[in-house]
Amino acid sequence: MTPPPHEPTQPPQTTAPPQTLGVVGDETFSATLAEMRALRDELQRFLLEYQFALKEVETKIAILRDEFLHMHDYNPIEHVSSRVKSADSLVEKVTRKGVDPDFPSIRAHIHDVAGIRITVSFVADAYLLFDLLTAQDDVTVREVKDYIAEPKENGYKSLHVIIDVPVFLSTGRVDIPVEVQFRTIAMDFWASLEHKIYYKFDRQVPGDLLGSLKDAADTAAELDERMERLHREVRAPVPVAAR
Ligand code: GTP
Ligand code: MG
Numbered sequence: 001m002t003p004p005p006h007e008p009t010q011p012p013q014t015t016a017p018p019q020t021l022g023v024v025g026d027e028t029f030s031a032t033l034a035e036m037r038a039l040r041d042e043l044q045r046f047l048l049e050y051q052f053a054l055k056e057v058e059t060k061i062a063i064l065r066d067e068f069l070h071m072h073d074y075n076p077i078e079h080v081s082s083r084v085k086s087a088d089s090l091v092e093k094v095t096r097k098g099v100d101p102d103f104p105s106i107r108a109h110i111h112d113v114a115g116i117r118i119t120v121s122f123v124a125d126a127y128l129l130f131d132l133l134t135a136q137d138d139v140t141v142r143e144v145k146d147y148i149a150e151p152k153e154n155g156y157k158s159l160h161v162i163i164d165v166p167v168f169l170s171t172g173r174v175d176i177p178v179e180v181q182f183r184t185i186a187m188d189f190w191a192s193l194e195h196k197i198y199y200k201f202d203r204q205v206p207g208d209l210l211g212s213l214k215d216a217a218d219t220a221a222e223l224d225e226r227m228e229r230l231h232r233e234v235r236a237p238v239p240v241a242a243r
Pocket of ligand 1: 156192
């Protein structure tokens with residue numbers, strides 16, 4: 001149908017035209033500036049909730065450490081590090097895992113947006129802290145991967161758990177997943193180096209190097225055993241006859 005002669009054929013534009021926002025898989029997403037800002041705010045809020053959850057878990061760990069020190073004059077924790085995934089690495093993982101690119105799907109399917117690593121002195125401490133943390137009333141265990149009992153083929157060892165922790169916002173309670181990794185200093189030393197080598201070779205580590213890494217993991221495990229034995233001997237109460 002031809003428009004009447006005095007009406008403009010194109011309505012005047014009041015909002016900015018859609019822009020290409022990004023590409024996920026084969027799909028291209030377009031949005032207006034207002035939609036982009038809304039999405040940015042939503043992403044910031046989404047990531048902030050993980051930051052809050054990390055604070056909750058960090059506090060729990062700090063309380064256990066301080067109480068342990070007070071009660072037993074012993075600190076099982078060497079150091080703690082935590083991070084919230086960057087937006088870039090989150091988008092990479094959403095694409096790699098084929099997760100629907102919306103916030104509820106990401107929360108449901110990607111459980112390491114918030115991660116905390118607890119480096120402990122001895123293997124027994126990893127299990128002790130795991131037990132103390134996961135026994136808490138407001139902590140729900142989703143998944144446990146015990147790579148200490150069953151190391152990965154490359155020799156990787158650590159105790160992983162995905163927990164849900166409640167975060168209380170002005171809008172109510174949200175339960176946020178946090179990945180917690182427990183490992184000894186020796187395991188951490190090995191994993192840091194292996195991580196660097198893995199990326200240096202673009203995830204295609206040559207076979208002989210893989211073998212050397214596995215050997216190094218075994219050596220690290222041996223060292224853990226020796227140090228723990230030594231520690232037990234030093235801490236063992238001196239028998240009366242030997243005094
Ligand atoms: P992702 O998709 O990487 O999260 O794997 P996943 O969901 O199967 O989790 P998994 O529990 O196997 O690994 C989670 C995290 O553990 C990784 O992001 C690393 O921080 C660490 N990790 C696992 N395997 C290795 C490994 O072989 N070497 C090193 N250095 N770190 C590892
Ligand atoms: Mg993971």
